[in-house]
Amino acid sequence: MKTRFGRTISMVVFLSIAWGSSAFGEPDGARLYAINCAACHGDRGDGGIGVPLSLPDFLSSVTDEYLFLTIRHGRPGRIMPSFQHLSDQQTRAIVRHIRNWAAGEPKLAAKGTPGDPRRGRDIFARHCARCHGPLGKGGTGTGVNFTRLHDQPVVAPGLNNAGFLAAASDRIIRTTLLKGRRGTPMQPAAKMGLSIQDVDDVGSYIRSFEKGLENGGGNSGAAAEPALITTSPLPFAETVERIKQAISARHQRIIREHPLDDGLSTGRAGGRKHLVIYFGNIRHINTLLTIDPRMGLFLPNRVTIMEQNDGKVVVSAVNPLRFRNLFNNANLEHTSREMHELYSAILGEVSE
Ligand code: HEC
Ligand code: HEC
Structure with a gap:
């Protein structure tokens, strides 16, 4: 892996790229949301596989920066993907779209006093672990196959998670604890019988998860690289031809080709050359969807x-080895290996 595709470049193509741009080249947040987020969070943010995003208690407890960073980093090892391929502009457009669901500015609680993480650990074990998991890695199940606990309409997010910790400030965590999130199982601290001191202690315990992350702490799903990437020795057009031949040679049908502009030049073809080739065979696609609709x-x-x-010229594909962890579904083990071989073979045709 490392030698062949391990070339690290700053662009990581995770989901295939779909731009949404209005006629003026300004990214269209509603459209980008519909393409990238609605399948999991609902058309109007009312939740589904993903937690609801339109609840007033949520939107008044988080900043735009939190939303921005959450979209950027995702939640490694959880279902929430990272959207590294969206530009800053596009990501901000999605944030604005989400903001439209609730009036007013977020109102964060004041900064607390530094808490005692060891006391916080006991509080966590008693009051939080049953939903957020004993190590704070998050609840299990998704609701797709009704694998989550039946009394829980929303799966509790992972808190011992690089994506969450990078996005959430201390004040956001404190606000969430004090306020809770009406409409979800997350109750305000007072209702859980916690004092302000307890809130600060458990907050500093959550912060302390950060230390464990370097050695793999909450980050198990990130083990495989997110994308397979190779640099082609050929010019763009020839690379495209070679990739198409490689796809057909492996009994895959090319379904469509989707050229993209880079989102910066307004619709004119002057920008960089950029093409997504979609391919597959129907039987295989149906099998995968049966195993996991996501x-x-x-x-x-x-x-x-x-x-x-x-x-x-760079050729890339999502790394199928990530699917198993991304979706927490061991049944994807076999097929994701097969897909990995297929993608590797196709990219291998244009490897230097
Ligand atoms: C009954 C289950 C339950 C309990 C008990 C619970 N939580 Fe939650 N928690 C949730 C759910 C569900 C969410 C997601 C709410 C949403 O959709 O906005 C959540 C959200 C959070 C968030 C925000 C995370 C994010 O990604 O936005 C934090 C922080 C949090 N909980 C901390 C705690 C702490 C600390 C405790 C214990 C004092 C606790 N929770 C107890 C279910 C629970
Ligand atoms: C494949 C499903 C999926 C997709 C696609 C997805 N999300 Fe998520 N998202 C989730 C799940 C599940 C969580 C809860 C994380 C956890 O369980 O630890 C989440 C969490 C979040 C959170 C944190 C919520 C909180 O309570 O703090 C935000 C914000 C968010 N997603 C926004 C987005 C946006 C915006 C998009 C599109 C750019 C998106 N998500 C795409 C599944 C998804």
Whole structure:
């Protein structure tokens, strides 16, 4: 893996890229939300596989920066993907769209006093672990296959999680605890019988998870690299041809080709060359959807070919080895290995 595709470049293509731009080139937040988020969080943010995003208690407890960083980082090892391929502009457009669901500015609680994380650990074990997991890694199940606890309409998020900890400030955590989130099982601290001191203690315990993250703490799902990436020795057009041949040679049908502009030049073709090729075979797609309907996000199969500013042609695909952890579904083990072999073979045709 490392030698062949391990080339780290700053762009990580995670989900295939779908731009939403209005006629003026300003990214269209509603459209970007519909394409990238609605399948999990609901058309109007009322929740589904993902937690609700339109609840007043949620929107008044988090900042735009929190929303921005959550979209950027996702929640590694949880279902929430990272959207590294969206530009800052596009990400901000989605944030604005989410903001439209509730009036007014967020009102964060004041900063607390530094708490005692060891006391916080006991409080966590007594009051929080039954939902957020003993180590704070989050509740299990998704609701898709009704695998979550039946008395829980919303799966408790992972708190011992690099994505959450990077996005949430101390004040956001404190506000969430003090306020709770009406409409979800997350109650205000007072209702859980906690004092202000307890809140600060458990808050500093949650912060202390950060220390464990370097050695793999809450981050198990990130083990496989998110994307398979290779640099082609050929120019753009020839790379496209070679990739198409490689796809057909493996008995896959090319379903469609989707050229993208880079979202910066307004619809004119002057920008970089960028193409997504969708392919697959129907039987295989149906099998995967039966195993886990969320695989629909990554189907049909797709490979992205892009000419970078420096003229290099880069070919990339999502790394199927991530699916098993991403969706917490061991049944995806076998098929994701098969898909990994297929993608590797196709990219291998244009590896230097
Ligand atoms: C009955 C289950 C339950 C209990 C008990 C519970 N939580 Fe939660 N918690 C949830 C759910 C569900 C959410 C997601 C709410 C939403 O959709 O906005 C949540 C959200 C949170 C969040 C925000 C996380 C995020 O990603 O936005 C924090 C922080 C949190 N809980 C901390 C705690 C702490 C600390 C305790 C113990 C004092 C606790 N929770 C007890 C179910 C619970
Ligand atoms: C494949 C399903 C999926 C997709 C697609 C998805 N999310 Fe999520 N999202 C989740 C889940 C599940 C969580 C809860 C994380 C956990 O369980 O630890 C979450 C959590 C979040 C949170 C934190 C909520 C909180 O209570 O603090 C935000 C914000 C969020 N998602 C926004 C988005 C946005 C915006 C998009 C589109 C750009 C998106 N998500 C796409 C599944 C998804």
